[in-house]
Amino acid sequence: MHDFNTLNALLVDYIDSQKFNQGPQNLYEPVRYILKIGGKRIRPILSLMAAQLFEGDPKTVLPGAFAVEMFHNFSLLHDDIMDEAPLRRGKEAVHIKYGLNAGILSGDVMLVLVYQYLLKMKDAADFAFLTAQFNQAAIEVCEGQQLDVDFETRSEVSEKEYLSMIEKKTAALLGVALTVGAAPFTSQRNLELLDDFGRNLGISFQLIDDLLDTFGDTHKVGKQKGGDIIQNKKTILVIRALENASADQKKELRNWYSSEKEHNHKEKIDAVSQLFIETGAKSATEKLADDYQERAIYAMEKIDASEELKGPLLDLARKLLNREH
Amino acid sequence: MHDFNTLNALLVDYIDSQKFNQGPQNLYEPVRYILKIGGKRIRPILSLMAAQLFEGDPKTVLPGAFAVEMFHNFSLLHDDIMDEAPLRRGKEAVHIKYGLNAGILSGDVMLVLVYQYLLKMKDAADFAFLTAQFNQAAIEVCEGQQLDVDFETRSEVSEKEYLSMIEKKTAALLGVALTVGAAPFTSQRNLELLDDFGRNLGISFQLIDDLLDTFGDTHKVGKQKGGDIIQNKKTILVIRALENASADQKKELRNWYSSEKEHNHKEKIDAVSQLFIETGAKSATEKLADDYQERAIYAMEKIDASEELKGPLLDLARKLLNREH
Numbered sequence: 001m002h003d004f005n006t007l008n009a010l011l012v013d014y015i016d017s018q019k020f021n022q023g024p025q026n027l028y029e030p031v032r033y034i035l036k037i038g039g040k041r042i043r044p045i046l047s048l049m050a051a052q053l054f055e056g057d058p059k060t061v062l063p064g065a066f067a068v069e070m071f072h073n074f075s076l077l078h079d080d081i082m083d084e085a086p087l088r089r090g091k092e093a094v095h096i097k098y099g100l101n102a103g104i105l106s107g108d109v110m111l112v113l114v115y116q117y118l119l120k121m122k123d124a125a126d127f128a129f130l131t132a133q134f135n136q137a138a139i140e141v142c143e144g145q146q147l148d149v150d151f152e153t154r155s156e157v158s159e160k161e162y163l164s165m166i167e168k169k170t171a172a173l174l175g176v177a178l179t180v181g182a183a184p185f186t187s188q189r190n191l192e193l194l195d196d197f198g199r200n201l202g203i204s205f206q207l208i209d210d211l212l213d214t215f216g217d218t219h220k221v222g223k224q225k226g227g228d229i230i231q232n233k234k235t236i237l238v239i240r241a242l243e244n245a246s247a248d249q250k251k252e253l254r255n256w257y258s259s260e261k262e263h264n265h266k267e268k269i270d271a272v273s274q275l276f277i278e279t280g281a282k283s284a285t286e287k288l289a290d291d292y293q294e295r296a297i298y299a300m301e302k303i304d305a306s307e308e309l310k311g312p313l314l315d316l317a318r319k320l321l322n323r324e325h
Numbered sequence: 326m327h328d329f330n331t332l333n334a335l336l337v338d339y340i341d342s343q344k345f346n347q348g349p350q351n352l353y354e355p356v357r358y359i360l361k362i363g364g365k366r367i368r369p370i371l372s373l374m375a376a377q378l379f380e381g382d383p384k385t386v387l388p389g390a391f392a393v394e395m396f397h398n399f400s401l402l403h404d405d406i407m408d409e410a411p412l413r414r415g416k417e418a419v420h421i422k423y424g425l426n427a428g429i430l431s432g433d434v435m436l437v438l439v440y441q442y443l444l445k446m447k448d449a450a451d452f453a454f455l456t457a458q459f460n461q462a463a464i465e466v467c468e469g470q471q472l473d474v475d476f477e478t479r480s481e482v483s484e485k486e487y488l489s490m491i492e493k494k495t496a497a498l499l500g501v502a503l504t505v506g507a508a509p510f511t512s513q514r515n516l517e518l519l520d521d522f523g524r525n526l527g528i529s530f531q532l533i534d535d536l537l538d539t540f541g542d543t544h545k546v547g548k549q550k551g552g553d554i555i556q557n558k559k560t561i562l563v564i565r566a567l568e569n570a571s572a573d574q575k576k577e578l579r580n581w582y583s584s585e586k587e588h589n590h591k592e593k594i595d596a597v598s599q600l601f602i603e604t605g606a607k608s609a610t611e612k613l614a615d616d617y618q619e620r621a622i623y624a625m626e627k628i629d630a631s632e633e634l635k636g637p638l639l640d641l642a643r644k645l646l647n648r649e650h
Contacts, residue, residue, distance in 0.1 A: 115456060132444060143348040143434075147349055
């Protein structure tokens with residue numbers, strides 16, 4: 001069984017060996033660029049580990065793993081345009097480096113390439129099933145992104161709506177990453193449990209992300225603390241705080257989140273963080289993140305595979321949630 | 326056998342009955358909008374006619390036909406953003422009506438829906454084959470769009486490069502529209518010939534488009550004559566004219582196409598049109614369009630199907646080239 005680093009090396013070799021088309025440089029150069037500036041490739045590694053969970057050869061599912069990574073990078077590319085983000089992983093975002101049009105069109109061809117790589121799995125797994133699973137996740141990612149945008153301008157968002165949004169936007173792709181990797185080697189029942197594992201892991205991950213943005217160690221998290229508060233983002237903390245708040249606390253929160261007023265950043269972060277603690281939103285979110293982590297572990301327990309083979313996936317999940325990766 | 330109007334009604338009924346997801350209105354509303362403002366739905370009708378060519382029931386391939394139409398509209402949507410086009414078929418373009426972000430994201434979900442509808446063909450045809458054919462065309466459309474953009478800033482473009490660009494950008498999708506429609510009902514050999522028919526038809530169509538833009542009847546063409554000349558577009562006419570021109574004619578052409586100079590529009594259109602005639606570019610392009618039309622007809626002749634059943638497709642092809650549709 002290969003460990004994380006060996007699987008990562010396998011994946012990097014595979015990605016580097018892909019020539020794409022001999023087609024227009026201006027179309028494929030941004031594709032190579034965003035794949036190159038990389039990131040941690042958690043999703044395709046999950047695919048390879050999912051193959052190993054059922055004693056499958058991870059090499060068999062490299063095209064599927066790459067399809068997942070391609071999709072993830074496609075969505076980052078287009079999201080960066082929509083968010084007007086200048087940087088991606090500390091480097092110039094594609095639309096800044098190559099222009100808006102290249103960003104749109106190269107993203108489009110990446111989405112087609114996703115299906116092109118998925119197609120390379122046709123002899124290993126039920127291709128129609130793989131496509132159905134992938135389409136479902138891809139549609140959810142688009143819907144999750146739209147919901148995230150919608151929430152910015154809505155006055156009330158329920159906890160249920162928020163959880164549904166992060167499941168679509170973040171967690172669905174973790175589920176399908178695992179499904180794609182395991183599909184050639186196991187039963188429908190195990191695939192469903194694995195998808196469940198990935199989705200719950202993804203939701204827990206995102207909830208912890210919300211917590212860390214406000215309460216995390218800036219050094220460890222690697223970004224400015226309180227960014228979500230400054231941007232008036234409707235995270236689970238705000239939603240929970242408003243639900244639990246007394247009339248006075250609610251008034252105070254609404255005042256800080258009023259976009260009509262200019263607030264001192266540090267004062268706002270300090271006061272809102274305090275309100276998150278006092279209303280119990282922080283502890284409730286920690287509890288919720290734990291719940292989803294437990295659901296993930298419970299799904300994994302029910303999977304019909306040896307404890308030994310489950311080890312690496314559970315270990316990676318734990319590291320992800322503890323931000324050790 | 327159903328005629329064009331019956332097939333069109335069948336298609337419109339099918340499209341209208343699609344609910345898409347119950348998901349975010351802001352995501353699906355632009356999708357419904359661009360499908361609604363319609364156009365002539367030539368591509369999906371080609372799919373339905375291709376089914377009838379082999380005595381297949383066109384209803385069987387409605388999802389595939391719709392996938393083709395969805396892809397076409399996806400590419401129009403993103404192209405309009407890239408071209409900063411304010412109008413589409415006389416109505417507000419999606420990115421104007423709903424904003425840039427909605428344009429990007431709704432286009433993205435349309436591309437996923439393309440594969441979702443293609444998947445509905447899995448019991449009727451070899452789904453992996455369909456996906457392979459579709460991916461090939463979709464990649465070509467992206468490459469063709471990029472080449473078209475690249476050509477704008479290149480000083481020299483060869484006729485071969487231009488023909489390759491229009492085959493990718495326009496003709497490949499006509500080929501796959503026919504392939505998708507016929508795939509459940511005929512042999513690999515016939516599918517290849519049908520693809521060939523569609524591609525040659527598409528190239529001829531685009532060459533005639535270039536001719537009409539300069540020499541067409543404004544009333545019939547429905548857009549301002551000479552638009553390509555004013556925008557300095559490197560159409561086949563310019564490429565041919567430069568190839569055939571004498572030193573003096575070349576100098577004159579380059580002068581008109583110099584973007585550093587301000588020209589009177591009417592003077593420029595008149596002079597350049599005259600040069601297109603004098604250099605033989607006009608007649609050579611007419612000849613080329615005829616050649617591709619003949620190639621299309623030749624491919625159709627080789628298809629193993631009855632003459633009677635070939636009639637409607639040949640008739641539609643003729644009408645398309647004569648702009649009777």
